[in-house]
Amino acid sequence: MTKRLPTTDRSLPIALIRAREGVMAPIRDMLTETGITEQQWRVLRVLAEHGRMDAKTLAERASLLFPSLTRIASTLRDKGFITQTRDDKDRRRQFIEITTAGQKIIDDRQAQSLEIVTDLKKTLGADNYETLLDLLSMLDPIKQD
Amino acid sequence: MTKRLPTTDRSLPIALIRAREGVMAPIRDMLTETGITEQQWRVLRVLAEHGRMDAKTLAERASLLFPSLTRIASTLRDKGFITQTRDDKDRRRQFIEITTAGQKIIDDRQAQSLEIVTDLKKTLGADNYETLLDLLSMLDPIKQD
DNA sequence: TAGCAACAATTAACATGTTAAGGAAATAGC
DNA sequence: GCTATTTCCTTAACATGTTAATTGTTGCTA
Numbered sequence: 068m069t070k071r072l073p074t075t076d077r078s079l080p081i082a083l084i085r086a087r088e089g090v091m092a093p094i095r096d097m098l099t100e101t102g103i104t105e106q107q108w109r110v111l112r113v114l115a116e117h118g119r120m121d122a123k124t125l126a127e128r129a130s131l132l133f134p135s136l137t138r139i140a141s142t143l144r145d146k147g148f149i150t151q152t153r154d155d156k157d158r159r160r161q162f163i164e165i166t167t168a169g170q171k172i173i174d175d176r177q178a179q180s181l182e183i184v185t186d187l188k189k190t191l192g193a194d195n196y197e198t199l200l201d202l203l204s205m206l207d208p209i210k211q212d
Numbered sequence: 213m214t215k216r217l218p219t220t221d222r223s224l225p226i227a228l229i230r231a232r233e234g235v236m237a238p239i240r241d242m243l244t245e246t247g248i249t250e251q252q253w254r255v256l257r258v259l260a261e262h263g264r265m266d267a268k269t270l271a272e273r274a275s276l277l278f279p280s281l282t283r284i285a286s287t288l289r290d291k292g293f294i295t296q297t298r299d300d301k302d303r304r305r306q307f308i309e310i311t312t313a314g315q316k317i318i319d320d321r322q323a324q325s326l327e328i329v330t331d332l333k334k335t336l337g338a339d340n341y342e343t344l345l346d347l348l349s350m351l352d353p354i355k356q357d
Numbered sequence: 358t359a360g361c362a363a364c365a366a367t368t369a370a371c372a373t374g375t376t377a378a379g380g381a382a383a384t385a386g387c
Numbered sequence: 388g389c390t391a392t393t394t395c396c397t398t399a400a401c402a403t404g405t406t407a408a409t410t411g412t413t414g415c416t417a
Contacts, residue, residue: 249402249403250403251402251403252402276403276404277403277404277405277406279403279404279405279406280402280403280404280405283402283403284402284403287402302412302413303411303412303413304411304412304413305412
């Protein structure tokens with residue numbers, strides 16, 4: 068008996084894309100008003116949370132590939148939301164830090180984005196929300212706890 | 213008391229990206245050998261499963277935006293994996309169908325991709341796998357059951 | 358039937374994803 | 388100290404994501 072592939076409406080990759088669409092829709096709406104992209108938002112979020120860090124760590128924490136980060140960082144620098152400084156001890160390395168203007172982007176949208184998260188939890192139920200995060204982290208290629 | 217945003221390592225959007233990376237990694241490896249991209253694979257999968265259909269339905273089932281589908285379809289046509297025909301009753305519309313060569317792409321990788329799915333279920337556990345799909349579908353902007 | 362709204366699909370423009378190649382700086386090993 | 392390797396980052400090239408504008412068709416309606 069030949070097994071068959073899961074039908075596309077029960078496919079995990081597609082389900083992940085669609086869930087992401089659903090989750091991101093309200094966030095994207097918020098960011099459109101702000102004039103930055105979802106990835107730029109992620110970078111600022113990580114920097115606001117952890118402070119100044121080298122580019123490699125930043126890329127990992129924001130789940131961005133390095134070439135993407137290079138472009139995004141240069142955009143954010145042009146917008147005045149981050150600063151880039153070279154490490155004097157290891158001149159290959161680069162430190163990235165959020166500016167006051169960048170921090171303001173985060174602060175100004177804090178209430179709004181908090182509300183989005185609250186709505187999401189309401190949609191799923193608090194328990195389901197936590198369960199989902201746990202299951203997703205089992206698929207994470209980095210942590211694999 | 214001011215509430216704070218979830219830390220980025222407990223953020224649903226980021227968790228979804230990372231899970232997707234983890235799930236797609238072995239699939240991408242498989243597709244690299246095949247010489248098609250993940251999205252092209254999705255289009256062929258949907259066509260193999262449901263047969264000939266109009267472009268709009270295809271885009272929805274493959275979770276692709278229309279402009280993306282336009283480009284992908286033209287690539288797949290050039291590779292000889294699909295055919296595009298105009299609807300005579302409504303000449304705005306276009307029907308897309310998988311070719312024998314396209315079907316062969318799917319068939320040749322069936323065993324391999326089945327194994328990938330099996331491994332995934334093993335990683336998560338069968339119950340968790342189903343639970344995850346159910347939770348993700350709750351976030352799907354289209355079905356919203 | 359002329360005009361207009363709605364629709365399917367394409368194209369354009371810009372940002373990111375992805376892989377590969379390249380450049381500059383640090384490090385290991387001899 | 389010199390070379391080979393490794394590491395951090397950038398650039399390039401192509402595919403896709405995303406939004407907006409455009410084209411060609413259909414259908415409605417005044």
